[in-house]
Amino acid sequence: MKHVLSVLVENKPGVLSRVTGLISRRGFNIESLSVGPTEDDTKSRVTAVVNADDVAYEQITKQLHKLISVHKITDLTDEGAIERELVLYKVKATPERRNEIIQIADVFRARVVDVGRNSLTIEATGDEAKLQGLEDLMRAYGIRETVRTGKIAMSRSSKE
Numbered sequence: 671m672k673h674v675l676s677v678l679v680e681n682k683p684g685v686l687s688r689v690t691g692l693i694s695r696r697g698f699n700i701e702s703l704s705v706g707p708t709e710d711d712t713k714s715r716v717t718a719v720v721n722a723d724d725v726a727y728e729q730i731t732k733q734l735h736k737l738i739s740v741h742k743i744t745d746l747t748d749e750g751a752i753e754r755e756l757v758l759y760k761v762k763a764t765p766e767r768r769n770e771i772i773q774i775a776d777v778f779r780a781r782v783v784d785v786g787r788n789s790l791t792i793e794a795t796g797d798e799a800k801l802q803g804l805e806d807l808m809r810a811y812g813i814r815e816t817v818r819t820g821k822i823a824m825s826r827s828s829k830e
Contacts, residue, residue, distance in 0.1 A: 671721070671722070671723060671724070671727075671747075672701065672719055672720070672721050672747070673719070673720050673721075673722060673727050673745060673747045674717070674718075674719055674745070674746040674747050674751065674753065674821065674823050675716075675717070675718045675719070675720060675730075675731070675743065675744075675745060675746070676715060676716070676717050676743070676744040676745075676746050676823060676824070677689060677715070677716040677717075677718070677734060677740060677742070677743050677744075678708070678713055678714075678715055678740070678741045678742040678743075678744075679713065679714055679715075679716055679737075679739050679740050679741065680712065680713060680714070680739040680741070681707055681708075681711065681712055681713050681714040682739065685714070685739045686705055686714075686716065688737055688739065689716055689718075689734065689737065689740070690703065690718075692730070692733050692734060692737070693718065693720060693730055696726070696729065696730060696733070698720050698721065698722050698726065698730065699720075699721060700718050700719070700720055701719045701720065701721060702717075702718065702719035702755075702820035702821040703716070703717070703718050703719075703820045704716075704717045704718075704819060704820035704821060704822045705717075706822075713741065717820065717821060717822050717823055718820075719820070719821055727745075731743050731745070744825065746823045746824070746825060750826060751823045751824060751825050751826065752823060752824050752825075752826060753797050753798070753821055753822070753823040754795055754796060754797065754821070754822055754823075755795065755796070755797070755798065755801055755818060755819050755820070755821050755822070756793070756794070756795050756818070756819040757793075757794050757795075757801050757804075757805075757816065757817065757818045757819070758783070758791055758792070758793055758815075758816070758817045758818075759791070759792045759794070759804070759805065759808050759813055759815075759816055760784075760786075760789050760790075760791045760813070760814040760815040760816075761789060761790050761791075761792060761808050761811050761812065761813055761814065762788060762789055762811055762812035762813075762814060763786075763788065763789050763790040763811065764788060767811060768790060770811075771790055771792075771808070771811055772790070774804070774807050774808070775792050775794070775804075778794055778796070778800065778803070778804045779794070779796075780792050780793060780794035780804060781793055781794075789814060792804075792808070798821070801818070
């Protein structure tokens, strides 16, 4: 089962390495990883998506709690959390097909961020399903390159 793990850690060198090392040493692949500072400059938030059964996941979280640099661990898997990713698609786009591609991007609330002689670069944000839907449609035109961030997530305000 995929687990979305939000870990509040100290904003210091080497902390990310210790967190990811702990997970990978136990034989689990991190499918998605995003790290960034929080509203408090002394802390960072690590959002990781890990594929593990419940027993193994519990073991991972118990081990993470033992790290001094870890302040809080939140499992956002079953919380109905807000989840987003950012993706850039460079799509083959002859002048005759550009309007079609731009219309599809508009439907997905994506935007064109670069125009080349024979390509368009499209930026989109959203959940995994939305981005996969856009990618499926863009494949018909020919995707030259894809760059995707890791998932970021936070609990909804109604959970406070």
